Amino acid sequence: MKPPSEKPQEKRKDRPAYLPLSPHEVELTQFFVRMAAILGVQRSVAEIYSLLYASPKPLDFDHIQGRLEMSQGSVSQGLKFLRDHGMILSIKEKGTKRERWEPTPSLAASLVNIIRSQVLPGLEKSKPTLQNVINSATAQGATPEVIERIARLQRWNSRAVELSALLLPPPANE
Amino acid sequence: MKPPSEKPQEKRKDRPAYLPLSPHEVELTQFFVRMAAILGVQRSVAEIYSLLYASPKPLDFDHIQGRLEMSQGSVSQGLKFLRDHGMILSIKEKGTKRERWEPTPSLAASLVNIIRSQVLPGLEKSKPTLQNVINSATAQGATPEVIERIARLQRWNSRAVELSALLLPPPANE
DNA sequence: CCTAATCTTCATTAAAAATTGAACCTCGGC
DNA sequence: GCCGAGGTTCAATTTTTAATGAAGATTAGG
Numbered sequence: 283m284k285p286p287s288e289k290p291q292e293k294r295k296d297r298p299a300y301l302p303l304s305p306h307e308v309e310l311t312q313f314f315v316r317m318a319a320i321l322g323v324q325r326s327v328a329e330i331y332s333l334l335y336a337s338p339k340p341l342d343f344d345h346i347q348g349r350l351e352m353s354q355g356s357v358s359q360g361l362k363f364l365r366d367h368g369m370i371l372s373i374k375e376k377g378t379k380r381e382r383w384e385p386t387p388s389l390a391a392s393l394v395n396i397i398r399s400q401v402l403p404g405l406e407k408s409k410p411t412l413q414n415v416i417n418s419a420t421a422q423g424a425t426p427e428v429i430e431r432i433a434r435l436q437r438w439n440s441r442a443v444e445l446s447a448l449l450l451p452p453p454a455n456e
Numbered sequence: 457m458k459p460p461s462e463k464p465q466e467k468r469k470d471r472p473a474y475l476p477l478s479p480h481e482v483e484l485t486q487f488f489v490r491m492a493a494i495l496g497v498q499r500s501v502a503e504i505y506s507l508l509y510a511s512p513k514p515l516d517f518d519h520i521q522g523r524l525e526m527s528q529g530s531v532s533q534g535l536k537f538l539r540d541h542g543m544i545l546s547i548k549e550k551g552t553k554r555e556r557w558e559p560t561p562s563l564a565a566s567l568v569n570i571i572r573s574q575v576l577p578g579l580e581k582s583k584p585t586l587q588n589v590i591n592s593a594t595a596q597g598a599t600p601e602v603i604e605r606i607a608r609l610q611r612w613n614s615r616a617v618e619l620s621a622l623l624l625p626p627p628a629n630e
Numbered sequence: 631c632c633t634a635a636t637c638t639t640c641a642t643t644a645a646a647a648a649t650t651g652a653a654c655c656t657c658g659g660c
Numbered sequence: 661g662c663c664g665a666g667g668t669t670c671a672a673t674t675t676t677t678a679a680t681g682a683a684g685a686t687t688a689g690g
Contacts, residue, residue: 304592304596305592305596306588306589306592306593306596306598309585309588309589309592310586310589310606312585313582313585313586313589313609316578316581316582317578317582319496319578320496320574320575320578320579322493322494322496324677324678324679325678325679326678326679335605335606335609336593336598336602336605336606337602338598338599338601338602343636343637344636352679352680353679353680353681354636354637354638354680354681354682355638355639355640355679355680355681355682356678356679356680357637358637358638358639359638359639359678359679361637362638379635379636379687379688379689380635380636381636381637385605389608389609389612390612400494401494404490404491404493404494405494407490408487408490408491411483411486411487412484412487414480414483415480415483415484415487418478418479418480418483419480419510422478422479422480424480424510424512425512427512428510428511428512431509431510431559432484432509432510434563435487435509435563438563438564468665468666498647498648498649499648499649500648500649517666517667518666526649526650527649527650527651528650528651528652528667528668529649529650529651529652529668529669529670530648530649530650531667532667532668532669533648533649533668533669535667536668553657553658553659553665553666554665554666555666555667
């Protein structure tokens with residue numbers, strides 16, 4: 283419907299034609315997408331990580347966007363997430379403007395970071411809540427059985443928080 | 457717009473007026489909803505479980521629907537989920553037609569069941585995938601570094617599956 | 631300091647997931 | 661067998677979550 287004479291809406295300087303994902307890259311992406319789903323992480327983030335993981339060299343912003351055919355916004359947000367969780371490292375060669383990214387060597391450490399940020403906050407936020415619940419349930423005359431049930435919940439929650447803190451020590455500053 | 461003369465669309469025989477949730481029930485629900493989110497379980501399921509958890513007596517279908525102001529469909533599906541994961545028990549008193557529900561005594565066992573069904577399948581499905589990835593990456597001439605990276609992923613996945621199987625033994629038949 | 635390339639933000643849009651409710655089973659009592 | 665209370669199913673709808681992309685911020689180099 284639009285006249286084709288309009289300037290093509292390129293946002294970027296001309297870029298190389300990026301290849302679609304190869305079969306093994308597609309399969310690896312499926313793997314990471316599944317893992318990400320378990321941890322409550324978006325598909326687009328998993329796709330970016332997978333691409334970097336299967337790449338022999340660090341990749342720059344445009345390369346990621348091109349090969350995944352993903353919007354600038356998603357690439358930016360995805361890289362931010364991965365950076366914030368210590369899952370990727372920036373390789374800055376002197377003289378180049380662009381940053382290039384590669385996965386951090388330790389996947390285990392990366393996972394720990396994700397779990398810390400996705401799971402722990404939920405557990406920790408519950409501590410005061412549960413104490414409130416016990417207090418007001420008591421005040422409102424709940425039966426002792428119910429009070430005891432909730433108290434067990436609280437003990438269980440505390441132990442979970444402690445255990446997590448133990449298993450997932452805070453990251454050493456880099 | 458419709459004439460108000462139409463018969464009120466009551467689906468059920470007249471039921472008692474159910475009370476809205478009390479403050480401590482609301483807070484407990486928030487707790488369970490947060491936990492459910494971590495595990496990838498729906499809000500409505502968490503609400504039902506929370507209601508049963510805070511109740512001194514088993515509750516029937518209509519009671520749950522009434523107090524939570526939830527549709528029949530959601531109550532039915534929610535109870536099914538909770539049943540299927542061994543999180544609630546049916547109490548059938550002789551002479552009564554309706555079933556009444558209460559939480560199973562062991563919350564720990566319930567959680568194990570949920571984790572088994574929500575998390576493990578994702579891990580297990582990955583085993584063959586990763587072998588494929590290695591094979592076709594090799595065939596396509598990926599660098600040894602990348603192959604090794606993926607192989608580490610595979611070893612890590614295997615160990616995760618084994619560990620999970622150990623921590624989460626199959627339920628004894630009831 | 632300007633400029634242009636690079637990246638980020640965030641309101642809008644699209645996609646995915648959960649909820650609803652009406653039609654449809656099922657089963658116990660008569 | 662039939663009736664109806666009790667529950668289930670599933671297509672349609674609503675709600676929630678993720679992706680998009682244009683406008684705006686940032687920064688290195690001149």
